[in-house]
Amino acid sequence: MKGGDRLPSKEALVAFIKSEGELGNKVGKREIARAFSIKGDARIALKAMLKDLQKDGAVKSRGKSLAKTGALPPVVLADITGRDRDGEFTAVPVEWDEEDLGPTPRIHVHLPRKPKPGLKVPGVGDRVLLRVNADREGDGTAYAGRVVKVLDRAQAQVIGVFRAVPGGGGRLAPVDKKSLGREIPIPPGDEKDAADGDLVAVSLTKIGRFGATVAKVREKLGSLKSEKAISMVAIHTHGIPHEFPxxxxxxxxxxxxxxxxxxxxxxxxxxxxxxxxxxxxxxxxxxxxxxxxxxxxxxxxxxxxxxxxxxxxxxxxxxxxxxxxxxxxxxxxxxxxxxxxxxxxxxxxxxxxxxxxxxxxxxxxxxxxxxxxxxxxxxxxxxxxxxxxxxxxxxxxxxxxxxxxxxxxxxxxxxxxxxxxxxxxxxxxxxxxxxxxxxxxxxxxxxxxxxxxxxxxxxxxxxxxxxxxxxxxxxxxxxxxxxxxxxxxxxHDEPTLEKMRGLGEVLASIGIKLTAQGALRPEFFNRILKRVEGSEHQPLINEVVLRSQAQAEYxxxxxxxxxxxxxxxxxxxxxxxxxxxxxxxxxxxxxxxxxxxxxxxxxxxxxxxxxxxxxxxxxxxxxxxxxTVDRLIAHHLVDQIGAEFTGRVAGVTRSGLFVKLADTGADGFVPAATLGADYYRYDEALHALVGDRSGETYRLGDEVRVKLVEAAPLAGALRFEMLSEGREGSARGRRGRSAPRPTVRVADRAEGAPRRKSRVKVRR
Structure with missing residues (x-):
C-alpha cells in the first residue's frame, strides 16, 4: 500500500490503526504517513481523510494518537469480573459505552509465573491496570492483558450492608474496617432489588469531577439474617468460589x-x-x-x-x-x-x-x-x-x-x-x-x-x-x-538478615546477645526460646521469633x-x-x-x-x-461493652496497641491517643510505645488489663481502653513538637503495620 503521493483507502487506514493499536504501538499521523510513504502535499489530504474517519465514528482520537472505534488503548483500567472455563481471570474495561462503541470487550488476564516483588495477586472484584493487546489464542476473548498494578478493592467493588431510606435508594454500610463508619449513599434506582439488611456488592462512582462518591448495587449476595451470614461476608469479600458449576x-x-x-x-x-x-x-x-x-x-x-x-x-x-x-x-x-x-x-x-x-x-x-x-x-x-x-x-x-x-x-x-x-x-x-x-x-x-x-x-x-x-x-x-x-x-525460606537484626535488637534489650555461628538453623531459635522459658520475657520473645519467620509457599x-x-x-x-x-x-x-x-x-x-x-x-x-473469626467474636462481645478483660499486647504500631484477650483470643485495638496524658512514640527496635516525658512503656508481649469500649461485629473490630499502667522507663525527651493527636476509631486498626494473624484455628 506504499505509493508515494497515493493515499490508502479508508478501509486500509482503519485496519492499520486497529492492528497497530492491538500491538500496543502509538498510532498518529506521523506513523501513518511513514507506514504508507505519504509525503509532501499528500499529508494534507491524509489529515482531511483522518478527520472524516473521526466524524464517521470509524476512529477516535486519544491525545496525539488514533485508535479504531471500539478498540481498547494499550493500557486500560479494568475490573476482574470472573473466570473462564480454564479458571483464568477475565476482565472488562471500567469505562465503556456500548451504545457508541458496541459490545464490551472481554480481556483475558495473564498472571505472571513469577510475580514481581510487591505486586499483589489480583482476585475477582479487583480493579487492575492492564497492558493489553489482541488475544491471538482464538478462544473468543478479544484481548489479552498483563497486570501492571492492582488497585485497592474499594476502588472497584465494595461489599456492605444495604440500609434502605424512605422514598427510595439507601446507604451502604461497608464491611471493610478501613471504611468503618463511612456510609456511602445509593441513589434511588440504583438499589436494584436489595432490601434493608441485605449483603450487597456495589460499584463506586463520583458525581461530577469533584463530587461525592455514590454507590450502585451490582449484586445482592443474601440477607444477614440468614444462616451462615458471617462466613458469607468473607466469602464474597475475598471472591472465594463457593458454588460448583x-x-x-x-x-x-x-x-x-x-x-x-x-x-x-x-x-x-x-x-x-x-x-x-x-x-x-x-x-x-x-x-x-x-x-x-x-x-x-x-x-x-x-x-x-x-x-x-x-x-x-x-x-x-x-x-x-x-x-x-x-x-x-x-x-x-x-x-x-x-x-x-x-x-x-x-x-x-x-x-x-x-x-x-x-x-x-x-x-x-x-x-x-x-x-x-x-x-x-x-x-x-x-x-x-x-x-x-x-x-x-x-x-x-x-x-x-x-x-x-x-x-x-x-x-x-x-x-x-x-x-x-x-x-x-x-x-x-x-x-x-x-x-x-x-x-x-x-x-x-x-x-x-x-x-x-x-x-x-x-x-x-x-x-x-x-x-x-x-x-x-x-x-x-x-x-x-x-x-x-x-x-x-x-x-519455607530462612529469616532475612533484616529480620535477624530486629530480633537481635529485642534480645539485646533484655540482656541476651545474638550469636549465630555457621549456617542458620531452627535449633538456634529453639535455644533462645528455651533460655526465656518461664520468664516474663517468654511471650515477647516467642512472638518476635514467630514474626522473624518467612511465610511458607508452594x-x-x-x-x-x-x-x-x-x-x-x-x-x-x-x-x-x-x-x-x-x-x-x-x-x-x-x-x-x-x-x-x-x-x-x-x-x-x-x-x-x-x-x-x-x-x-x-x-x-x-x-x-x-x-470470620474476628466477626464472630466481635458479635459475641457486642453485649459486653464496659466489661474488663485480661490480655497481652500482641502488636505495636505508631497508631496504638493490638491486644489479644486471654479467654477468647479476640484481637482489639488501643489507640495511642487514649493511653494517657503523655505522648507515646513508637520504638521499632523495642516493639513498644514509649512515653516522651515519663518513659512509661507498653511492649509487645506485656500482660495488660483492658476495658471494651466499642465493638463493630460487621467489621470484626474491637476497641479497648487501657487500664494497666505501662512498664517504668527513662524519659526520652521530646524530639520536636508533636502533632495534635487525632480522634481514633475502630477503623484505625488498619493503619501502621499490617494486621497480625490470629492464632484462632478452625478445624474440620
Whole structure:
C-alpha cells in the first residue's frame, strides 16, 4: 500500500490503526504517513481523510494518537469480573459505552509465573491496570492483558450492608474496617432489588469531577439474617468460589468407584484413620508394625495411605479446573467451602471403615533411632479397619479403651505409638522449630453464634499423625527428585538478615546477645526460646521469633523447609483439600508408571504459575478464615461493652496497641491517643510505645488489663481502653513538637503495620 503521493483507502487506514493499536504501538499521523510513504502535499489530504474517519465514528482520537472505534488503548483500567472455563481471570474495561462503541470487550488476564516483588495477586472484584493487546489464542476473548498494578478493592467493588431510606435508594454500610463508619449513599434506582439488611456488592462512582462518591448495587449476595451470614461476608469479600458449576457436579456424579485392577491389594493391612471428632472426610490412614528384618532390630515399618484423588479428578477435566481455581478447601466455624464436590471428598475418596477405597500409599522402614532407612510408593486398594477421633485413640492408649478401640489396642494402636516414639528420636535429632502456638477452636451454639472458645489439648495422637504425615511428605519429594520428575515443593525460606537484626535488637534489650555461628538453623531459635522459658520475657520473645519467620509457599523450585529443618519437602497427604497434593500424586503416578492419569507433559511448564496461584489461594483462605473469626467474636462481645478483660499486647504500631484477650483470643485495638496524658512514640527496635516525658512503656508481649469500649461485629473490630499502667522507663525527651493527636476509631486498626494473624484455628 506504499505509493508515494497515493493515499490508502479508508478501509486500509482503519485496519492499520486497529492492528497497530492491538500491538500496543502509538498510532498518529506521523506513523501513518511513514507506514504508507505519504509525503509532501499528500499529508494534507491524509489529515482531511483522518478527520472524516473521526466524524464517521470509524476512529477516535486519544491525545496525539488514533485508535479504531471500539478498540481498547494499550493500557486500560479494568475490573476482574470472573473466570473462564480454564479458571483464568477475565476482565472488562471500567469505562465503556456500548451504545457508541458496541459490545464490551472481554480481556483475558495473564498472571505472571513469577510475580514481581510487591505486586499483589489480583482476585475477582479487583480493579487492575492492564497492558493489553489482541488475544491471538482464538478462544473468543478479544484481548489479552498483563497486570501492571492492582488497585485497592474499594476502588472497584465494595461489599456492605444495604440500609434502605424512605422514598427510595439507601446507604451502604461497608464491611471493610478501613471504611468503618463511612456510609456511602445509593441513589434511588440504583438499589436494584436489595432490601434493608441485605449483603450487597456495589460499584463506586463520583458525581461530577469533584463530587461525592455514590454507590450502585451490582449484586445482592443474601440477607444477614440468614444462616451462615458471617462466613458469607468473607466469602464474597475475598471472591472465594463457593458454588460448583453444574458441569463440575455432573462430572463428580458420573464418577464410579475404582476397582482393584492393577493396584496392589492392601485390604488385609489394618490401616486406621485418626481425625477430629467432627471430620466429614478421612483422606489419610496409618499402620505400623515392628520390622521383622533381623538386620533392623528395634526398627519399624510404617504404612501411610492417602486417598487416590487422581483416580477421579483427571488433569484438564471440569473437576480439575475448578479445583485449581479454588486451590484449597476453606474452613469456617459454620461451614466448609470444599475444593472438591462432596461426591468426591466425602464419598468416593473418604477412607470409610470396612469399604474398599483406592489409595496412594508409602511404605517406610525406620531404624531403631527413628531414621528412615528406605521407602517405596504403591498404588493400592485398601480397606480401613476403623475410624477413630484423636481423643478416642489417645484415651485407649491412656488405658481407657471403648468398644471400638479395645480390639485394636494391642494389634494396631500400641505398635503405632511405639513407631511414633521411634520416629520422635530422629525428629528431636533433626531439631525443627519449636514455637509455642496454642490453637483456639470456636464452638458455636445452635443459632450459629459463639458459645465458647476453647484451646484443645495437644495430644500425642495429634503429634503421631503429624509426624507420620511429615515423613510421607519427605518421602514423596525424595522419590520425585530421584526420578527427576517435576513437582510442587512446600518451601519455607530462612529469616532475612533484616529480620535477624530486629530480633537481635529485642534480645539485646533484655540482656541476651545474638550469636549465630555457621549456617542458620531452627535449633538456634529453639535455644533462645528455651533460655526465656518461664520468664516474663517468654511471650515477647516467642512472638518476635514467630514474626522473624518467612511465610511458607508452594514453588516449583526447591529451597528447603527451614521451619521443619528439611531439605526436601512436598505436600502429599491431603489431595482432597489441597491442589498441591493432587499435583504431587499425579507426579508420583507419572514417575512410577502407575497409571494413565499421571502428570501430563503439558502441565509441567505451567507448574511455576500453578504454584503462584495456589499460594495466593492459601493466603486468601487464611485471611477469610481469620476475618470470620474476628466477626464472630466481635458479635459475641457486642453485649459486653464496659466489661474488663485480661490480655497481652500482641502488636505495636505508631497508631496504638493490638491486644489479644486471654479467654477468647479476640484481637482489639488501643489507640495511642487514649493511653494517657503523655505522648507515646513508637520504638521499632523495642516493639513498644514509649512515653516522651515519663518513659512509661507498653511492649509487645506485656500482660495488660483492658476495658471494651466499642465493638463493630460487621467489621470484626474491637476497641479497648487501657487500664494497666505501662512498664517504668527513662524519659526520652521530646524530639520536636508533636502533632495534635487525632480522634481514633475502630477503623484505625488498619493503619501502621499490617494486621497480625490470629492464632484462632478452625478445624474440620
Amino acid at each position: 453444574q458441569a463440575v457436579l455432573d462430572e463428580a456424579e458420573q464418577a464410579r468407584p475404582a476397582t482393584l485392577g492393577e493396584r496392589e491389594d492392601w485390604r488385609d493391612i489394618p490401616l486406621i484413620t485418626i481425625d477430629p471428632a467432627d471430620a466429614k472426610d478421612h483422606d489419610d490412614a496409618v499402620h505400623a508394625e515392628p520390622d521383622d528384618d533381623p538386620k533392623n532390630e528395634g526398627g519399624f515399618v510404617v504404612h501411610v495411605a492417602i486417598a487416590d484423588v487422581a483416580a477421579y479428578v483427571r488433569a484438564g477435566s471440569a473437576l480439575d479446573r475448578e479445583a485449581l481455581v479454588r486451590g484449597n478447601s476453606v474452613y469456617f466455624p459454620d461451614r466448609v467451602v470444599p475444593m472438591l464436590p462432596e461426591r468426591i471428598s466425602n464419598d468416593l475418596c473418604s477412607l470409610r471403615p470396612q469399604e474398599d477405597r483406592p489409595a496412594m500409599a508409602v511404605r517406610m522402614v525406620l531404624a531403631a533411632d527413628g531414621r528412615k532407612l528406605r521407602h517405596s510408593f504403591h498404588r493400592v486398594l485398601m480397606r480401613s479397619a476403623a475410624k477413630l477421633s484423636y481423643q478416642q485413640a489417645q484415651a485407649a492408649i491412656d488405658g481407657r479403651p471403648d468398644e471400638t478401640t479395645a480390639p485394636l489396642l494391642e494389634p494396631v494402636l500400641k505398635p503405632l505409638w511405639d513407631a511414633y516414639r521411634c520416629a520422635t528420636r530422629a525428629r528431636n535429632e533433626r531439631g525443627p522449630l519449636e514455637l509455642d502456638l496454642p490453637e483456639r477452636k470456636i464452638i458455636l451454639n445452635k443459632d450459629g453464634g459463639v458459645d465458647r472458645v476453647v484451646v484443645p489439648p495437644r495430644l500425642d495422637a495429634h503429634k503421631l499423625i503429624e509426624e507420620f504425615m511429615i515423613l510421607a511428605n519427605v518421602a514423596a519429594a525424595e522419590t520425585l527428585e530421584q526420578k527427576k520428575t517435576p513437582l510442587l515443593y512446600r518451601a 514453588t516449583a523450585e526447591n529451597y528447603g523447609h527451614f521451619g521443619l529443618n528439611l531439605r526436601k519437602y512436598a505436600h502429599f497427604t491431603s489431595p482432597i483439600r489441597r491442589y498441591a497434593d493432587l499435583i504431587v500424586h499425579r507426579a508420583l503416578i507419572r514417575a512410577l508408571h502407575a497409571g494413565r492419569d499421571g502428570l501430563p507433559d503439558g502441565v509441567i511448564p505451567d507448574l511455576p504459575e500453578i504454584a503462584a496461584k495456589i499460594s495466593a489461594a492459601e493466603r486468601r483462605a487464611m485471611a477469610a478464615e481469620r476475618e
